[in-house]
Amino acid sequence: MSNDVLVFVEHLNGEVTDATYELLATARKLAGQTGGSVTAAVIGTGAASLAGGLGGADQILVADTDALGAFNPQGHAEMFASLVTSRQPRVTLVPYTSVGMDVGNHVAAATSQPLVSYCLKVDAGDALTATCQLYSGKVEADVRVDGDTAVFAMLAGAAPADGGRSGGAGAVETIDATVPDLAVSFVGIAEPEAGDVDITAEDILVAIGRGIESEDNIEEAQELADALGAALAASRPIIDQGWLPKTRQVGKSGLAVKPKVYLALGISGAPEHLEGMRDSSVIIAVNSDPQAPIFGVAHYGWAGDLFDFIPELTDRLEG
Amino acid sequence: MNIAVLLRAVPDPVEELELDGADLDRDFLGYVLNEFDDHALEEGLLLKEETGGSVTVYALGMADEVEQMLHTAIAKGADAGKKLGDDLDPVDAHGQAAVFVEALGEGNYDLVLSGVQASDEIDGQVAMLVAAGLGLPHVSVVVGTTPGDGSVRVTKEYWAGITADYDVALPAVLGIQTAREAPRYVAVARIRQAQESGALEDVDIDQPDNMSGVTITDMRLPDEGEGAEMIEGDEEAAADKVLELLQAAGVR
Numbered sequence: 001m002s003n004d005v006l007v008f009v010e011h012l013n014g015e016v017t018d019a020t021y022e023l024l025a026t027a028r029k030l031a032g033q034t035g036g037s038v039t040a041a042v043i044g045t046g047a048a049s050l051a052g053g054l055g056g057a058d059q060i061l062v063a064d065t066d067a068l069g070a071f072n073p074q075g076h077a078e079m080f081a082s083l084v085t086s087r088q089p090r091v092t093l094v095p096y097t098s099v100g101m102d103v104g105n106h107v108a109a110a111t112s113q114p115l116v117s118y119c120l121k122v123d124a125g126d127a128l129t130a131t132c133q134l135y136s137g138k139v140e141a142d143v144r145v146d147g148d149t150a151v152f153a154m155l156a157g158a159a160p161a162d163g164g165r166s167g168g169a170g171a172v173e174t175i176d177a178t179v180p181d182l183a184v185s186f187v188g189i190a191e192p193e194a195g196d197v198d199i200t201a202e203d204i205l206v207a208i209g210r211g212i213e214s215e216d217n218i219e220e221a222q223e224l225a226d227a228l229g230a231a232l233a234a235s236r237p238i239i240d241q242g243w244l245p246k247t248r249q250v251g252k253s254g255l256a257v258k259p260k261v262y263l264a265l266g267i268s269g270a271p272e273h274l275e276g277m278r279d280s281s282v283i284i285a286v287n288s289d290p291q292a293p294i295f296g297v298a299h300y301g302w303a304g305d306l307f308d309f310i311p312e313l314t315d316r317l318e319g
Numbered sequence: 320m321n322i323a324v325l326l327r328a329v330p331d332p333v334e335e336l337e338l339d340g341a342d343l344d345r346d347f348l349g350y351v352l353n354e355f356d357d358h359a360l361e362e363g364l365l366l367k368e369e370t371g372g373s374v375t376v377y378a379l380g381m382a383d384e385v386e387q388m389l390h391t392a393i394a395k396g397a398d399a400g401k402k403l404g405d406d407l408d409p410v411d412a413h414g415q416a417a418v419f420v421e422a423l424g425e426g427n428y429d430l431v432l433s434g435v436q437a438s439d440e441i442d443g444q445v446a447m448l449v450a451a452g453l454g455l456p457h458v459s460v461v462v463g464t465t466p467g468d469g470s471v472r473v474t475k476e477y478w479a480g481i482t483a484d485y486d487v488a489l490p491a492v493l494g495i496q497t498a499r500e501a502p503r504y505v506a507v508a509r510i511r512q513a514q515e516s517g518a519l520e521d522v523d524i525d526q527p528d529n530m531s532g533v534t535i536t537d538m539r540l541p542d543e544g545e546g547a548e549m550i551e552g553d554e555e556a557a558a559d560k561v562l563e564l565l566q567a568a569g570v571r
């Protein structure tokens with residue numbers, strides 16, 4: 001085992017994601033604790049051209065190949081796993097994202113290492129420890145890893161991305177880019193269609209969650225939004241039900257928004273939702289559960305029934 | 320297509336959680352089907368309707384609600400259910416995956432589906448760990464499938480609404496985020512029929528061990544309203560205050 005920290009570089013359309021820079025920021029801190037260095041592995045299309053942007057790493061391993069498409073759940077995972085096997089890092093970091101989920105679980109299993117998911121914070125002292133978010137953000141847990149090495153899947157926002165953009169030696173090493181036989185083949189990528197409303201450009205968003213209960217009740221929320229001159233946004237379940245178009249979804253798999261005011265009605269505040277709205281200037285949350293994690297990021301909160309609240313506020317705005 | 324769907328009971332997200340040392344206080348805790356597993360079941364049923372074949376649902380007997388969960392799945396259209404163990408203590412994702420891998424062993428399934436994640440999976444995602452245990456290819460965060468010839472085309476969601484399609488050779492394991500259609504509802508009468516149908520088999524297993532190498536040393540609840548300044552009073556007081564806040568933010 002080395003004292004190094006190995007980071008999986010997530011990239012799409014020729015850009016390294018913020019999630020990766022956040023990993024590099026965590027990795028720099030950990031390398032300080034272990035006395036090792038930070039290695040970043042960038043695999044796939046355009047990998048060579050991305051190395052220059054990875055100055056947060058001391059060493060950048062580049063496996064440039066077009067054979068994996070934008071991302072191949074099996075190909076990327078297997079190629080990264082073989083790097084973990086050969087380099088033996090003390091700590092391996094992946095993002096807790098759609099890409100990182102495929103890679104992290106495979107790598108941990110293939111190299112027989114523990115995997116710690118939903119991580120907010122990792123430390124590498126005598127033992128590897130982490131703080132994680134469980135039960136959709138309702139509980140925080142401290143964990144200790146038995147053994148010397150582990151893979152950590154980091155939640156978005158665990159460290160500032162800017163902390164991972166520089167500070168390393170940035171030495172580039174080209175490595176074998178031979179792609180193994182794959183049972184999963186990349187077909188193509190699809191970007192979302194533009195919607196009627198661009199929620200990322202709105203000053204005020206009225207965001208509704210599962211607390212709205214039924215499609216019929218959306219009208220009431222829309223009325224409030226109209227009275228406010230706001231656009232209606234939503235958490236994922238509302239979109240999955242088909243009650244609002246995908247372009248209105250805020251969060252991990254939707255859009256990141258930063259309005260002046262974000263009014264969250266009946267949204268619990270799962271980490272995947274918070275990731276898309278926590279940078280809003282003023283967050284006001286209404287939720288009947290005083291324990292709801294949304295109150296952890298909101299600036300103002302009212303613990304009560306949204307169906308009591310909406311007409312009161314609409315009245316005041318219209319009156 | 321012969322499909323296995325792995326279902327998990329998770330603490331009901333609407334319940335107030337209480338802690339007991341480094342675990343939840345589970346004495347009075349209610350459990351529900353993991354919402355993403357409900358989508359996995361729906362996608363499995365849709366695939367079966369398109370291609371023929373069967374859907375078999377599996378769950379570990381870690382909560383009283385599991386039997387009802389399996390009967391509900393059968394009522395929705397699953398052909399058979401297997402309840403693995405009874406009255407089991409909670410076990411980590413690695414331990415659960417090991418039980419599923421063993422149970423799926425003889426099944427000859429074309430496809431194994433489960434939810435992309437569960438709220439208690441601190442040591443990894445069961446679906447992906449099962450894939451590793453079976454040595455099968457996997458794709459997570461799947462939002463739709465189309466059956467092919469010896470393969471399935473899956474749509475995986477990346478982020479910000481961007482998706483990618485993959486052709487996955489069978490057999491394979493998929494972590495389902497969202498089914499093509501909202502999960503179906505089923506009438507209580509159908510669930511009662513399912514209870515009588517004998518389609519649910521109880522499989523005897525020993526209490527599985529935790530296998531993750533990850534130990535939880537402490538658990539905390541975030542402080543009530545941590546961060547937020549809580550508005551006191553009824554809805555009128557709340558609306559008054561929010562109006563003030565809107566004015567202060569310069570949007571009113």
Ligand SMILES: Cc1cc2nc3c(=O)[nH]c(=O)nc-3n(C[C@H](O)[C@H](O)[C@H](O)COP(=O)(O)OP(=O)(O)OC[C@H]3O[C@@H](n4cnc5c(N)ncnc54)[C@H](O)[C@@H]3O)c2cc1C
Pocket residue numbers: 098208209210211212234235236237238249250251252253254255265266267268269270271272273276286287288289292304305306307332435436460496
């Ligand atoms: C890979 C992945 C990506 C994801 N991406 C996203 C994403 O982009 N965006 C997203 O939002 N989610 C996303 N999710 C889903 C996320 O995990 C949660 O399931 C989701 O955010 C929950 O939405 P919700 O808060 O509306 O529902 P719930 O968690 O069910 O919360 C409903 C809330 O409403 C409250 N409530 C109920 N009735 C009332 C009432 N009458 N008055 C007031 N309050 C009430 C309840 O107390 C509860 O807190 C993703 C999940 C995964 C696995």
